[in-house]
Amino acid sequence: MSITAQLHDSVKLHGGAALVNGFGLENRTHAPCRALLQNGHELEVYDLHDVFAGELAPTTVFPLPWPGWDRGVHSVSPDATFAVFSGQRAVRAVGPGGELLWEYRHGCWGPLLGHAHTGDEQEVCSGLEHGSCRVSDDGRLVWAHVVLEPEEQDWQECWVVLDARDGRELARLPLDSAASGSHHISHPDGLHMGLCIGMGQDGIMLHWARWDGEKLIGWDLNETLDRILMDVHPGHPGFLTLEHYGTDLRLHALDGTVLAEGAPEPSDEEDPLCWDYGCGFVDADTVIASTVDSDEDPDMACHWLLDARTLRIRGAITYPTGRVDGYACPLGDGTWLTYDNASGTLHRWAEATS
Structure with missing residues (x-):
């Protein structure tokens, strides 16, 4: 079955590819859906509703605390009064003018154990490894994936909960990971936080936790899962994961x-179809997923709508503009985003009603 998409909005947005191919989208239950886009030595924050209404200036701009560091997954408070940056050797909270609010020092993500530092705060060590951070939906906590200082342990990654007012550590959870990168997802209940850690060919680690005001209660799902944490939705009881190599989607x-x-539809090709990394909740009833590898095999590009309760495929999406390459990023409000790299245009779509 073919399902026709209806174009709602289009806008040229420099760097908008990070919304569908990276971690540039920060969606919260009770805050505007925001684009967090790095532009040179600054993190530009956009309200997506304003962007599609024609307001193309960022609502807030935060200078990067380490201009040479271009990795890590950062976060902005729900009221956009401060940003928290996941650096190579520290987590920093800064105001819109770049003023340092607090800093939480940790070990270096550089993979060479025992390597020296010059003391220069702008020094960036070799390696692509990084952590991530996330401000809680009430703005009171900062969750961060970090490495312990070397004098504490030769190599130990931890998940820490920090007081968003001053960066004071409230709790930590030791991890058994050796990350290449990570990202957080806030649960819509406002209590739980998810952490997904990618370890390259060594697989994926997935954790959930909550801070009850006195202690950190955490659990991992790694005995039975090698899955990427993809999305949650306030109108749905489960969370969505993708198997490491794309064989299936699951609700948990x-x-x-x-x-x-839910698995992709069978194919007559020698290699079976696999889900790619663009998937999530269009709304509480619908999931969008991609069978697309636009870099290696663009002819296989396709987006699909699935029933959000059963993950049965409803049909492949047909776009009135013709072929749409790349991933689709759902916003949870019944629409999803695609990005045209050739023109630098961000498109917002919905399922056609007639």
Whole structure:
């Protein structure tokens, strides 16, 4: 079955590819959906509603605390009064003028153990490894994936909870990971936080936790899962994961119980279709997923809509503008984004009603 997409909005947005191919989108239950886009030595924050209404100036701009550091996954507070940056050797909170609010020092993500530092705060060590951070939806906590200082342990990654007012560590959870990168997802209940750690060919680690005001209660799903944490939705009881190599999508209860599973449609090709990394909740009833590898095999590019309760495929999406390459990024409000790299245009779509 073919499902026709309807174009809602289009706008040229420099760097907008990070919204569908990276971690440039920060979506919260009770805050505007924002684009966090790095432009030179600055992090530009856009309200997506304003962008599609024609306001192309960022609502807030935060100078990067380490201009030479271009990795890490950063976060902005729900009221956009401060940003928290995941650096190579520290987590920093800064105001819009670049003023340092606080700093939480940690070990270096550089993979060479025991390497020296010059003391220069702008020094960037070799390696692509990085952590991530996320401001909680109430703005009171900062969750961060970090490495312990070398004098504490030769190599130990931790998940820490910090007080957003001053960066004071409230709790830490030791991890068994050796990350190449990570990202966080806030649960819509406002209590739980998810952490997904990518370890390259060594697989994926997935954790959930909550801070009850006195202690950190965490659990991992790694005995049975090698899956990427993709999305949650306030109108849906489960969270969505993708198998490391794209063989299937699954919905899970918060304890990891599998609620539904969906595989791509069978193919006559020698290599079976696999899901790619663009998927999530269009709304509480619908999931969008991609069978697309636009870099290696653009002819296989396709987006699909699935039932969000059963993960049964409803149909492939047909775009009135013709072929749409790349991933699709759902916004949870019934629409999704695609990005045209050739023209630098961000498109917002919905399922056609007639």
